[in-house]
Amino acid sequence: MTLTLKHIVPVLNAQWKGEFGDIEIDHISIDSRSLQNGPGTLFFALSGPNNDAHNYIGELLDSGVFNFVVTHIPDEVKGQANFIIVPDVLLALQQFAAWYRDKFHFPVIGITGSNGKTIIKEWLNFLLGPDYNIIRSPKSYNSQVGVPLSVIGINEMHNLGIFEAGISTVAEMERLEPIIRPTIGILTNIGTAHDEGFANIADKIKEKLRLFKRSEVLIYQKNKTIEAFIQSGTKRFSWSFKEEEAEVLLARRTEGEQTIITIKKGAPEFEITIPFRDEASIENAAHCLMVLLFFEYDPNEIKGRMSLLYPVEMRLVVKNGINNSTLIDDSYSSDFQSLKIALDFLENQKQHKKKTLILSDIFQSGLGNEELYSRVSQLVVSNKINRVIGIGPIISAFKNKFVNCSTYETTSEFLAAFPALHFRDETILIKGARQFRFEKIVALLEEKTHETVLEINLNAVSHNLNFFKSKLRPETKMMVMVKAFGYGNGGLEIARLLEHHKVDYLGVAFADEGISLKASGISLPIMVMNPESTSFPSIIQYGLEPEIYSLKGLEAFLKVVSAEKKSAYRIHIKFDTGMHRLGFEEKQLDELIAILRNNPLVTVQSVLSHMATSDDLNHHAFALQQIALFEKMVTLFCTELGIDPILHMLNTSGISNYPEAQFDMVRLGIGLYGISNDASEQKYLENVSTLKSIISQLRTIPAGDSVGYGRRFMAQHDTKIATIPIGYADGISRHWGNGVGYITINGKRAPITGSICMDMLMADVSGISCKEGDPVVIFGLDPTVNEMSKSLKTIPYEILTSISQRVKRVFYRE
Known part of the structure; x- marks a missing residue:
């Protein structure tokens, strides 16, 4: 969507000071340090108790930013930029996001509650990703600032939104509701986090439910207290393990480290298996299951997808530690409710007899410190924790409530004492509020195995795949290239993800790449684009499908198929339409047809060609000439043989530049990995x-x-x-x-x-x-x-x- 300053000023009912109203805005920023800031940035100069972004406008001008939303224009920058003047910059950001959200009309899932929001959001993104181009909150952007920044990320390619909303006091949800405006609501559990911001639990429930006042349906764990506050017009889709009145009744049992959940009522009875057994994960998985049921997914599809759920970073993540120890990294938050969940998780994940808890001061518990740390002590005893390390002035003051406990006023003091603490052969739960910077502790305790790594963001791969899918007709198939070790990104892992997304074909360059994938359990059909004649026996052994591009290669392959006593073996015929690299030329068609006519040894699965200039519109005429020649050769070839194979010609650039030539299938390559030669398209792709x-x-x-x-x-x-x-x-x-x-x-x-x-x-x-x-x-x-x-x-x-x-x-x- 193209936005200019002229669009934005009336939305904010603002005063305008500047000259260039036609400037296009392609980036919204609140961070003066961001390297993404530039001429197309609209910078919202937020002010807080400890910082005022108005002070950095001069530096932003030096970095090329000339468009600002401000409450006032600092004297030193007057006349140097475009300024939109508003009474409240945060409110202006929220108003803009709400207006922007109103431009899009697709399902939006809104999630709120005390715990599990981020995990449910990430799991839903994974579960629904094969079928939707999803926009979601990045990480835990669920605050008064994070929510508008998340929603502003929507673009025309998205067709499903998943946003989480977090609040700490009354009146906050009223601002977030029009920004998210969910059509589908999910209410997670109501715990003690932020209790101090509400008069009582009823006020807290009512405030959270304000997010769903215009939702078509609300998904929640059946609870009579919550139901007392749900608006009468909202459709309820509740679940429970014990309440018979719930719309969906579930049962569960554990087997080793897995939990089997049975749908007993509200849908056809079937079972799913999730790779978790702690209470929090089971509850989060149940919410996700309800979304899949609401979307009417096939039970077998639900079973397959739910079995692949994974731990989400920034929550409870298991890592290898130093000296044969195991880390449970929950260095994201510290409240009493989540501590109970984390200790439960520790018990399920422990790999050593000895258990250590590293814990910061606990905030937002709603309890007095005396009662709070008495309860924490009880949890420590009941979970048989061998050693407690407390960090923070408050927990240090209550050290006497714990057995075998050492405390430090600050994280720095702990780091200084670290060498003498001797961590070895133990499971360590690291639980800390963000301000204590416990990631420093994690970095110290985590096993160091590699200094140089290539990190591959699988979420970004899914996003890019869905972006290109959105450009195709519904019936168009997709082959994805995983040759050259997945363009350097790792062939097997990418192939597994693509299999999850149900692409139609994988493409590799040489037989050994395909053999490796098949030997590792990949079941998708794999086309070998450049097979060597010496690899033909192995290709047949592993069920790979060769591209045939020469008469010599065809004759050699037919001999091997005959020797292996195979018939109707699938092959792919390549035509040379101008690339002049590999493929049958038009003058060779008669001889090719003669060999294949009534030949029982092979069947032509597809016919393809390759575009030489799909990424360069300066050669548009040549590209059209290639397409026309392909159509001509295909017509003769298929008519003479009486066949109807899959036709494909487009690579990544071709998908974008020549949509009329999609034929039956396209071949996605570099675009999957977040690369486009088109700057306007690049901004829609995510870095992999x-x-x-x-x-x-x-x-x-x-x-x-x-x-x-x-x-x-x-x-x-x-x-x-x-x-x-x-x-x-x-x-x-x-x-x-x-x-x-x-x-x-x-x-x-x-x-x-x-x-x-x-x-x-x-x-x-x-x-x-x-x-x-x-x-x-x-x-x-x-x-x-x-x-x-x-x-x-x-x-x-x-x-x-x-x-x-x-x-x-x-x-x-x-």
């Missing part, structure tokens, strides 16, 4: 791959000293140099060195100095606050693969596929 490393060593060199082989960098002044353990053996081009390229450290760019070595590169980090061990981004959001390829005068394919397999791939869902 982030190559990360760390700072191995820091040193400061004086003016006149050099860095690296050949002394290609000479310091003009005292310069701080960081050494990073990644080099050209890992796939980083040497041309990216010597000041051409940069890395990102703590959000700031550091130019690469000197020549890139086989296993290392060096960067100038003068002026950047950093230390040894700090993370480094080689590519991802900054720099992007597109930016690197342009600087290196190559293509993104080469950047991605060059990353060595000695670099560990780490797959995650946000």
Whole structure:
């Protein structure tokens, strides 16, 4: 959707000071430090008790931002930018988001409650992702600021929204409801978090239910107290394990580390299995199950998808720790209700007899400190915790309530004492409020196995797949290319995700790639695009389907099929329509048809060609010529043989630029991995791959000293140099060195100095606050693969596929 300042000013009923009302706005920002800020940014200058973004307008002007929503114009920037003046910037942000939300008409799931919002949101995104192009709250953006920022992320390609809303006091939901305006509501459990913001539990329930005042249906665990406050016009879709009156009655039993849930009433009876047994996960899974039932999914589909649920980061995540220990990372929040859930999870996940709890001060419990820590002590005893480490001034004051307890006033004090605490052969639950920065503790306790990794965001892969699906006719099939180790991203893991999304075909370059996938359990049909004749027996053994592009290759394959005593084996015939790389030419059709006519050994599953210029509209006429020739050759070929195979010609760029040539199937390649050569399309794709490393060593060199082989960098002044353990053996081009390229450290760019070595590169980090061990981004959001390829005068394919397999791939869902 194209937005200009002229659109926005009347929405906010604002005063306008500026000259360029036709400027297009493509980015909304509240963070002055963001590297995404630029000429198309509209910056909302929020003010809080500790910070006022109006103070950073000058710096933003220097970085190219010229459009601001403000309560006043600071004297030093008057006349230098476009200003939208409002009484309340936060309210203006919310008004804008509500107006923006009103432009879209598709189902929106709104989630609120005390616990489980983020997990349910992420699980629903996974469960519904194969069928919808979903916009959802990033991470836990559920606040008065986070919700509008989430909703503003909607674009024309989305057809389902999932947003969570969190509140801490009365009147807050009234602002969030018109921004989310859910058509489907989910109310998770009502716990003690933020109790101090409400007079009583009734006020808390009523406030949360305000989110659903215009919802078509409300999904919730049956509860008479809650039902007393639900509006009479709202359709109720409740579930329960014990209340017979619920719309859906469930039963459950545990088997090992799994829970089997049976639908007993309200739908055809069937069972699902989830890979969890703790109460919180079971409850969250039940809410997700209800959404799938409401959407009328087939029971078998529900069973398959629910069995693949996974732990969500920023909640309870199990990690390998140092010295044979196991970590349960819940360093995201600290309240009494979630502590009970976490301790229950600890009991289910423990791998050692010894159990340690690292706990910060607990907030938002609604209890006095004496009662609160007495209850915490009771929990610790009942869960048989061997050691308690408390961090914070309040828990330190109640140290005497715990057995075998040590306390520290701050996280820094704990970190200083860490070497003497001897963590080994134990399960450690790390539970802390955000302000204590317990991620530092996690980093210290987590086992360090790799310094350089390529992180693959599977959510982004799903998003990009659905983006391109949205461009296709409903009946058009999709082949996805996973050749070259999934364009460097990992073939098997990507293939498993694509199988979950039910694509029609996978494409690989050589037989060994397909064999590896089949041997690992991939059941999707796999087409081998460049089979060698020596691989034909293995292709048949593993049920792969070869592309045949020459008469010699066809004759060789027919001999192998005959020797293996196979018949009607599926092959794919490739025509050369102008690429002049592989394929049958038009003059060879008669001979090809003669060989295939009434041949019982093979069946033509598909006919394909490859476009040479689909990404370059300067060669539009040539592309149309290719399409026309393909249609001509296909007509003759299929008519003579009396067959109706799958026809396909379009690659990623072709999907976008030549929709009229979709035929029966398209072949998605680089677009799946978040890369487009079209800048207008690129903004709809999500980054999939982030190559990360760390700072191995820091040193400061004086003016006149050099860095690296050949002394290609000479310091003009005292310069701080960081050494990073990644080099050209890992796939980083040497041309990216010597000041051409940069890395990102703590959000700031550091130019690469000197020549890139086989296993290392060096960067100038003068002026950047950093230390040894700090993370480094080689590519991802900054720099992007597109930016690197342009600087290196190559293509993104080469950047991605060059990353060595000695670099560990780490797959995650946000």
